[in-house]
Amino acid sequence: MTEAPSLPELIDMQIRTSGPMSVASYMGLCLTHPVKGYYKVADPLGAAGDFVTAPEISQMFGELIGFFMVNLWQQMGSPKAFSLLELGPGRGTLMADMLRVACRAEGFRDALDLRLFETNPALIAEQNARLEAYEPKWIDAFEKVGDGPLLVLANEFFDAMPIRQFVRMEDGWHERMVGLSDGKRSFGLNPTPIPPSAMPEAVADAELNSVFEVGLASGEVMKRLAAIVSRQGGGILAIDYGYGRTQTGETLQGVRRHRFADVLAAPGETDLSAHVDFEALGTLAAKAGLQVQPLATQGSFLTRLGIDQRVKGLSTANPAQAGTIAAARDRLVDTGQMGELFKVFCAASPGLVPPGFS
Template identity: 70%
Template sequence: MIEKPTQTKLDSLTLEQQIDLQIATSGPISVATYMGLCLTHPSKGYYRAAEPLGAKGDFVTAPEISQMFGELIGFWLVNLWQQMDEPKSFTLLELGPGRGTLMADILRVACRAPGFRDALNLRLFETSPVLMAEQKARLEVYDPKWLQDFESFDDGSVLIVANEFFDALPIRQFVRKEKGWHERQIGLVDGKRAFGLSPTPIPPASMPDAVANAAPDTMLEVCFAAAEVLTRLGKVIAQQGGALLAIDYGYGTTQTGDTLQAVRRHAYADVLEAPGETDISAHVDFGALGNVARAAGLATQPLANQGEFLTRLGIGERAAALSGANPGSANDIRTAHDRLVGPDQMGKLFKVFCAHSPGLQPPGFAA
């Protein structure tokens, strides 16, 4: 029997060593447990210790590509605030605000609307101390406060923005076999981490109808964490009024397949290597999120591609205006525009999801 170490000894181990020790002492772990440890371990997780964004990080998000992205979302938020009769106090919450770039661009535009700044209660949900420091530096003038959960909301309407947030929530994976579905797990083979399947089958009747007739070896991904987050936020929006805008890569209806991926230094990496030093994510099942939102009493808009959404909001016109004011940067502005909306770049890969109070008409979506 392997002796369980003390907390002091655990703290001296790398995250890789801690994960291997947990598997060795307690058996294989789920993909969700592995993702959770890799990304949000209290002291050694990727989002606790790393600087993931930008040229020096592992990936670049839309707000880092161009100010136009945040500016158009700022316009979108003002439009909804006006539709809600310009409440004198409302909460604007961003989930996973990164370096604060998106929110800074949003508020630079939105606060030009008379009354918006005075009514604003800015809230941020973040787990990375490194990123929280950058958010504070960029957004301090707006007096932000950081939420630790989704229960402590001020009274009044709530507008929520989540750009590349849901893709980082832990998923579970299941594989169809002869006697049912088996959860994919991570164990040790000859001392190295490897994927395998739980020997205990899950009855097909407990899986979604969309995969009732799945072929052998079909994989299904389920994100219970995303459903839990949206259930809590949906309840708040249903009670207080407002909307949630989520932008991420994903699909509109539940589908099968393995989308688990890792990125390190702007290149794809092995999911099982370098835990805590690699970003891990999976595609978002927006169809499942829509079901959760509607169950909470919210309305949803038809899922849009990012390119369609930004074009409807006027990114072409905004790019032309910026180029006219900054002719020396016209080529860079055109490149950023194409990267955000191009069908072979971010335009089709990224989807835009909106759940909101019945009666609101969020711009940017197909009629």
């Protein structure tokens, strides 16, 4: 029996057959190929994986977001039925920490309809092990969230959405492509230029060789979710690294086993990500009728929600762990660590006042 081709072989075969592919197409195959994609076969989280997320650093992260969700739910009048949707829930750690706190609020647990958007079978099993008591349902389409109010959480989800890259040349913008050179994957440019007038005003005066990244997939996700939330009520909370204003800059990166890696070298084995354009997402949410909060840093958001008070409480209850608890707080909040790099985005129904924002 002939062995099935590997993902690198499949990608190279497609390039030889159809020509160079966009960066977005390449990222899509690498991350979400239905059989061999990174998020289909890898376990990317934790010390043995490729990166550590905030929920894995400390329970405080999830606990404070649990408070955030309860606050919004109560502002909506504590509806008797609502959906809570997490995009890319990892091992379920964040949701477990959230619900441990949130379900202390009277009526929250009985009203909860938990939905999880996930494709990795191994992670689904871990999510079920942690969240089975809350009767989660896994969905593959956002429209499967029910008819009631919807609260959405996306922690380090949008950065993994495929992006297109464009490079400014003298005759206009050219899309960056992934092709083959001497049999090896390499970057090149589509020879057909795109006039500057077709690009956003924010990059109209970009210098030669500037790179502009467009997250069309992220935009489609936000557009669809914002339409549902606008119609049914609720809010969307997204935490990720990114920027608050549409701008040029190359941010596509690969990470493998906690080290930066060549994005072209090992398709399906390397985590690929890019910074999120939160202004673009906010524009789409606002067009759908949602009210967009001023973008916050993760450090300021967690501080406003009371992380320092939580540190004191945990340290008092566990004095032997006080140093570890303080170090986790610093990693989440300090400017030189995750506090400034990660941003917090929220779009919600008009009239709601999400906590944690200025």
